[in-house]
Amino acid sequence: MKKVTLKDIAAHFGVSISTVSKAINDSYEISNDLKLKIQAYAKEKHYKPNRLALNLLNKSTKTIGVVVPNILNYFFVQVLYGIEKVANESGYNIISCISNESSAKETKTLEFFDAGTVDGVIMSLAEESQNEDKHEALLDVINNDIPVVLFDRVSDNVQCDKVVVDDLEAGYKITKYLINIGCKNIAVVNPISSSSVGKLRLLGYKKALEEFDIPFDPKLIINLTIKDDLDLLMSFLLNYKTIEGIIGIDELIAVQVLQVVKARGYNVPNDISIIGFTNGQLSKYVTPSLTMVSQHGKYIGEQTAKLLINRIKNPGLPYETKTVKTSLLVRDSTKKVE
Amino acid sequence: MKKVTLKDIAAHFGVSISTVSKAINDSYEISNDLKLKIQAYAKEKHYKPNRLALNLLNKSTKTIGVVVPNILNYFFVQVLYGIEKVANESGYNIISCISNESSAKETKTLEFFDAGTVDGVIMSLAEESQNEDKHEALLDVINNDIPVVLFDRVSDNVQCDKVVVDDLEAGYKITKYLINIGCKNIAVVNPISSSSVGKLRLLGYKKALEEFDIPFDPKLIINLTIKDDLDLLMSFLLNYKTIEGIIGIDELIAVQVLQVVKARGYNVPNDISIIGFTNGQLSKYVTPSLTMVSQHGKYIGEQTAKLLINRIKNPGLPYETKTVKTSLLVRDSTKKVE
DNA sequence: CTGAAAGCGCTAACAA
């Protein structure tokens, strides 16, 4: 059975389409008798107004498009939850797409959104896009008056609302923490070294070192991609110097570093303390459980959605950037202060 | 700047809308001269055809709606990857929604899809929906001639294409495996006891017991919800009898069981062997790494998407149910065979 | 109380 339309119902009753439309929308203009008959028939036939037609008419879709780089990253999952919560409360649907860190995929998705399918866009840049720092598709969207809110991985070259994590402060805070529990040589393992987030965390790290007059040693920084052999890189690192602390720039890398370090016979946290970013499931169940930086993903999602919906309703306000502070979740992978 | 339409461009050149449409679509009917001018202007103004209008016209959206119950479950994430891969290859966009195991949310999403927004639907039932086994919204979708493919968590009361995991066989296989490595009392911890998947796995478990003439002891089966206190339930279990093997019905529960068991002083795998379902990140990095059943989520996603796209193209074929076999991934949480 | 007509943005058959 094909979808029933107003036309079909009108034909069935021998009345006009507009009469049916009014009857179904319970207009006072239609006689109770007809209204009841039409409504009953519509229910029976499972009539449902065609959204496409509605959207075309209203120039509004009541849906928000979301682009996240990587769904395996717990942080983004949490943000998604937050977005969905607020969106649903405000009567918006969300359609989520994964760019998978690819700028081509990101562009494709944005073009899809730009063609009238959504009322607004929420996005965190793919790493590749941050590298290139070209954002034509995104600028097109903004240019077409479709509100955009960027979160977490943002660009200074795009003018729009933003919600960011205070990553510099976080990097600074945890480095200080490690120094305070007695770590002298602190390494950083960074799988997202070219993203704004990765850079800021490193900047925070440097700032803390400076404050304690510890010279910055580039050999302690491991930037890697998925293709690199972590085990090998770690072996260089561990043979280079006595390392007392390691910062993993995301959750997965922190867990992997922990594995390698353990496999090489080091005790965590007695020999080496480890801190990672993102408070997800992995870090919690690993042995020892990892001390992590929580970015409050769900809260970020909520703020992002609120910002977007607010802008959809009141265009023309000046752009806003919200900064969300992180918290440190101390668990068993860091030495206790004596 | 509001979105540019054909009308705007037509007005700018003082030609008709259809001329502009043809020019932009590079029709041979239009003079080269005009075509070039119009195309240049369109590009300059970032013209993009309105998808809503197109979709309405073509009665096709080239998008697939996906509903998954829980994005924190690695299995579903993998399925999503598989779906997305095949869909993209065939020129389909996907819009994914999370039902969060709630049947109300599921219904809302299905109604959204049912209103002409997608060409087909891929779904795995929310646990609540499987409990109630009412699927009105879903039947409405099918009734409206929108193809549906159900995967993993399916219902016999819904007639459509399906892709399922051979969960009975998997439950059977791993129980036999545990028996063969010497486990006598094997417990099952089941957080999805009311889902088809959970039931089938338990059935496989029973089948294996029968085969080995081991009497089924309901006290060894722990059905629980998120609200239940796993630690407490496990303490009852472990005090009840000497347990040599535990089956965790999903990944997270297997990991949590491992934690509890370790915390209570048992050695895994020497005292107790543990097997879980779903080969995700967690089970890999936990200590000891967990022996798991892999359901080949990505492959399932691919098959599901293929089935759906095939049905969109050829409606009227008889419904099909594909069964995908699992594999056992032996790691360190199960005793080695002597 | 009911219907005709316009229009959302677009394409395609058909005229000119």
Add this chain to the structure above:
DNA sequence: TTGTTAGCGCTTTCAG
């Protein structure tokens, strides 16, 4: 080579 018209499914004036 260009324009007119109709129509996708719907709502909303404005007439009847």
